[in-house]
Amino acid sequence: MTAGKLIFIRHGESTANVAATAAELAGAETIAVQARDPDVPLTPLGEQQATAVGPRLADALDGHPERALFWSSPYRRAVRTAELALVGALPFTIDERLRDRELGILDALTTRGVDARLPMEAARRRWLGKLYYRPPGGEAWTDVALRLRSFLRDLDTADGRPVVLFTHDAVVSVFLYVLCGWTERQLDDFLVSRIVGNASLTTLERDGAGWRLDAFADDAHLHDAGLPATAHPGAARVDD
Numbered sequence: 001m002t003a004g005k006l007i008f009i010r011h012g013e014s015t016a017n018v019a020a021t022a023a024e025l026a027g028a029e030t031i032a033v034q035a036r037d038p039d040v041p042l043t044p045l046g047e048q049q050a051t052a053v054g055p056r057l058a059d060a061l062d063g064h065p066e067r068a069l070f071w072s073s074p075y076r077r078a079v080r081t082a083e084l085a086l087v088g089a090l091p092f093t094i095d096e097r098l099r100d101r102e103l104g105i106l107d108a109l110t111t112r113g114v115d116a117r118l119p120m121e122a123a124r125r126r127w128l129g130k131l132y133y134r135p136p137g138g139e140a141w142t143d144v145a146l147r148l149r150s151f152l153r154d155l156d157t158a159d160g161r162p163v164v165l166f167t168h169d170a171v172v173s174v175f176l177y178v179l180c181g182w183t184e185r186q187l188d189d190f191l192v193s194r195i196v197g198n199a200s201l202t203t204l205e206r207d208g209a210g211w212r213l214d215a216f217a218d219d220a221h222l223h224d225a226g227l228p229a230t231a232h233p234g235a236a237r238v239d240d
């Protein structure tokens with residue numbers, strides 16, 4: 001039997017999130033990241049956001065988080081979010097299939113930077129669309145879908161227990177595409193006005209033989225903790 005409930009948690013605000021948003025707003029071509037993608041840390045606000053996830057997660061698990069199974073992307077920002085949300089009291093498994101989408105030659109470029117420095121790639125991306133475009137050295141969303149389908153097959157051992165995944169915005173979106181059986185158009189339409197915010201919870205429940213989206217990018221716990229909700233949409237990552 002597979003999981004009875006899936007909860008996806010995007011990592012808290014990261015230093016690369018802040019740098020990417022600043023670069024986009026400034027009209028810059030490059031993003032001033034200080035570390036490779038797997039090593040990007042949370043900001044101080046991101047750590048507070050991750051801590052605030054803990055009580056909300058316990059509530060989502062009906063006060064019994066010990067019954068759940070926990071996994072995390074290996075990237076530093078996701079692992080740290082898991083550590084803070086679980087207060088170091090519950091174990092979690094790191095799985096590289098939950099890592100962020102790899103951008104290849106587009107990494108650390110803003111939308112303006114891709115248009116200016118790699119115009120043929122920008123045109124190819126517009127022609128192929130979000131789902132199928134694969135940047136050289138990187139992944140298409142369909143590539144991410146393949147590794148997530150592999151991961152989901154391993155959930156057959158969950159025996160009906162809830163499963164919590166600490167991961168990334170693009171990964172949450174592709175999970176919805178896979179589990180809800182959406183078409184390319186349905187995915188585009190859903191995301192055109194929706195963003196997976198930092199430290200937000202997206203929940204799917206088993207509904208007969210399929211999955212039902214119960215909550216998307218729930219960040220009420222951040223407001224309850226007096227913290228700002230940060231979105232940092234994927235424009236700087238050429239994901240919209």
